[in-house]
Amino acid sequence: MxxxxxxxxxxxxxxxxxxxxxxxxxxxxxxxxxxxxxxxxxxxxxxxxxxxxxxxxxxxxxxxxxxxxxxxxxxxxxxxxxxxxxxxxxxxxxxxxxxxxxxxxxxxxxxxxxxxxxxxxxxxxxxxxxxxxxxxxxxxxxxxxxxxxxxxxxxxxxxxxxxxxxxxxxxxxxxxxxxxxxxxxxxxxxIQPGVDTVLFHPAEPDEAWTPAPDVDPGYLMFGARLQPLKAPDVAIEAVALLPEDLRPDLVVVGEASPDFADYEDELHRLVAERGLTGSVTFLPGQDRADFARTMRHAAIVLVPSHSETFGLVALEASASGVPVVAAAAGGLTEAICNTHTGLLVPSHDPQAWADVIASLLRDPQRRADLGATGRQRAEEMSWARVAERTLAAYRRAVSACCVHRVAFLHAHPDDETLASGALIAHLIDEGLDVSVLTATRGEMGGVVPGPLTRLEGTPELQERREAELAGALAELGVRTHGYLGNPPARAGAEPRRYLDSGMRWIREGLAGPGDQAGERSLTLSDLAEETADAVAFLRRTGADLVVSYDDDGGYGHPDHVRMYEVAKAAAAELGLPFARLTPDRERADRWFHLGGYLPRVAEALRHHRTQLTVHDDGATITHSGGQSERILTSVGLIGEVPRLP
Incomplete structure (x- = not known):
């Protein structure tokens, strides 16, 4: 994007x-x-x-x-x-x-x-x-x-x-x-922060500068808001414990926020109590250029915070070629590399801090080595790289959150409208691109008693049901449709036709495998081949969400169960979210109240004249087998459900 x-x-x-x-x-x-x-x-x-x-x-x-x-x-x-x-x-x-x-x-x-x-x-x-x-x-x-x-x-x-x-x-x-x-x-x-290595850079050999007239070169620096969490008191106490002949000035850069209005006064009193008046200089918050200049002329930057999510100031010090002494707290353990770009202190005991600071003050070569390594590491942490990773994260979020193309995978003609017609129409009305993949032509299905009964078991029934499905999809607003095994839903070179597997009723409301399925039927064909064909369709349509039946196929029809398996496997292969349809609100992860779509769904169902009859009330249907039920509009989704309208 x-x-x-x-x-x-x-x-x-x-x-x-x-x-x-x-x-x-x-x-x-x-x-x-x-x-x-x-x-x-x-x-x-x-x-x-x-x-x-x-x-x-x-x-x-x-x-x-x-x-x-x-x-x-x-x-x-x-x-x-x-x-x-x-x-x-x-x-x-x-x-x-x-x-x-x-x-x-x-x-x-x-x-x-x-x-x-x-x-x-x-x-x-x-x-x-x-x-x-x-x-x-x-x-x-x-x-x-x-x-x-x-x-x-x-x-x-x-x-x-x-x-x-x-x-x-x-x-x-x-x-x-x-x-x-x-x-x-x-x-x-x-995604760790970056650092501006142009603004924050090591001091030039002949560049002499101090942040205030009474500050001697080689000072220690603390830079943060003045609040207890940042522990400026630890820095002051540690400096007080340094031997006088080794003790440098301490420059404290920062101001107190309204929540800590009296804290800066407390720090000034602590300075006086420790006999450091004249050795500690307080500076207000500085613009970035002055802050960078103050930092690169410091001998050591102190970051004694009790907690930091990262500790950007430590990375800025590294970019400035200045070693860091930091608390081994939170993200500071990642902002610097211990013993390579700085030293971590495992406690906030001022004496422990004074000992670490003194060891560095006595070893100029080690300070130089830490600073050089810090600069080298900082140069690898550019903001451009951070932006690149952040944009990738945004694209991931957009892809997962905002669905644009939804593919519905069903087994037979009329399933798309019976199980999901209202949802399909709703998503299309909301501007989404909806495609439908049908596995078979429902060849084994019964025919509504009447003038069309003569088509049962004939090749003409397949052609008739293809035409009925085209009319229903047009009523719902679907423009992209395919049959499993035919381009664009075919992975192999030659097209193939998957046939209806048939079913038998085990008990009221629950179907099971029939006994007339042939080797070309959906349930007896190779699952890997079927999945590859579905993958080809999903790739061609650019789907970013796959929807199909629940794991029981809705009511147990073996072709429904097989299409659930195919849809789930194809979605997994492409890394797409997969959602299952359910009429049970209690089980749904996302529920859609779509009663207003009843007239449109009823009109779509009227196209399936060989399979069902829509009653005059426009709300009830009777299937070819004689079962009557109300037209389903409100429906739920289970599983990986990105945000939908």
Missing amino acids: TGMRVAFISLHTSPAERAGTADAGGMNVLIRALAVALQASGADVEFFTRRSDLDQPATVTLDDGLIVHHIDAGPARPLPKSEIDAHIEEFRANLGSLEGFDVAHSHHWMSGVAALPLARAAGIPHVMTFHSVAAHPNSSLREGEPAESPARLAGEVVCATQSDLIVAVSRHEAAVVIGRCQADPERVVV
């Missing part, structure tokens, strides 16, 4: 926000870089975020060409993240519709809760990236953090279980989403 239109939903923070300020951080960097890379690959990406300032226009185009829509949801001012979830429904209502987009990609749980119903209404797949998952209720990570919103814990499960695809930024995040949030592993793909 080219020219794909993608809606990026980022409710709580805008891609235009500077990382390290308020609630802006690695997620802001990631989603903007990904969007730019996707656009460079031919996709169109538009952002939807909450209006946080009255002066923000409804729509703005950023300097890199990205379009950002500001949606009213709550007061038009910055809000603590812990308060924004109260405005999810308002955000959804004011966003209104995602019609015209091919994919909705939500970032963070609040965005997912808001966008999921809109994606469903628009008939497009919903892709979810969490960026962070709520701490376990008994986790020590909650110390110093505000209590998790009850809505978050439930909302993450909704996003994990109802999204069409989850793009996790690390194997760690994938495991958490599967294990804690109940996501289906088959719907989770890991």
Whole structure:
């Protein structure tokens, strides 16, 4: 799919926000870089975020060409993240519709809760990236953090279980989403972030620069939002424990969000208490160029977070040729390669951190080696490659979610209308391309008593039933039809005809094999050959969903059971979803109320004059064998049921 239109939903923070300020951080960097890379690959990406300032226009185009829509949801001012979830429904209502987009990609749980119903209404797949998952209720990570919103814990499960695809930024995040949030592993793909190796690069040999006048070269750097989860206190405590003759300056880049308004003051007090005044410099959130410059001139970058889904700042440090000392927590174990691009510390004990930092400060050659290896690895993690993998994930989601071509596989003429006529007509009316494959001409079937009885058992009956089927399919709106064994439903060179196997009634409502089936009958022919013919038909029609009988064939007719086997095997060979028809609502994974299609289905059934009679009420039929029943309209599907209209 080219020219794909993608809606990026980022409710709580805008891609235009500077990382390290308020609630802006690695997620802001990631989603903007990904969007730019996707656009460079031919996709169109538009952002939807909450209006946080009255002066923000409804729509703005950023300097890199990205379009950002500001949606009213709550007061038009910055809000603590812990308060924004109260405005999810308002955000959804004011966003209104995602019609015209091919994919909705939500970032963070609040965005997912808001966008999921809109994606469903628009008939497009919903892709979810969490960026962070709520701490376990008994986790020590909650110390110093505000209590998790009850809505978050439930909302993450909704996003994990109802999204069409989850793009996790690390194997760690994938495991958490599967294990804690109940996501289906088959719907989770890991795509690690990339890094801008042009912006983030090693310092030139003669390039001298310090981030502030009172900072000496060879400083340590911490860069993140100032909150307990990021553990800047661990960095400060570790620096305090370094020997004075070895201790470099520490540069802390970042600001506190509204949820942690007093935390920066606490850090300043900690600096004073540890006697580090003059050795620790606090800088506000910086633009990307200044942040990169500050990073590449550092001796070591410290990432002591208690939890990170990935830890993009660690990868940016590697791209800058700077070694990283990071906590062995979450995705940080994937962002850096321990002992190759940096060192992982298994605890948050400040003394353990001081020991690791000191070992690197005393070994300039090792720092250089770690930095060089980090740069080499970063060069292999381009955003272009990330965009390529993300587009492939989108195509997978679109293919699985949005069915465009449905193939119905039946055994005899009239089965298509009796079992699925209303559903076929409905899907066609909704714009889907529906094809029908019929296995036999129903040669062994009885004929309605009356003038046509003379056709029973004659070659003319086969011709008559072909004509009847053509009329019924035209009434339903089907344009593509084939007979198993004849092109386009033939894998071999020579056409062949599969014959009706016949049946006998075992008891009322249950059929079984007859005793007159010949070697050319459907049930006695080679299953592999039949499957190959069905595969040829599915390939020719481009079907992306296969529908046939349930495993009992509906009522036990051996040809129905065989077509179930053929359809299931053919779908499996092509990797297509396979759904079984059922009139039992309790068993259905998807149910269709289609009573309004009764007149159209009745008109289609009237074409099958040799097989049944439609009563004057237009709602009841009598089969050639004398059984009467109401015309089926509402029907269900069991199994792999992608989203259908």
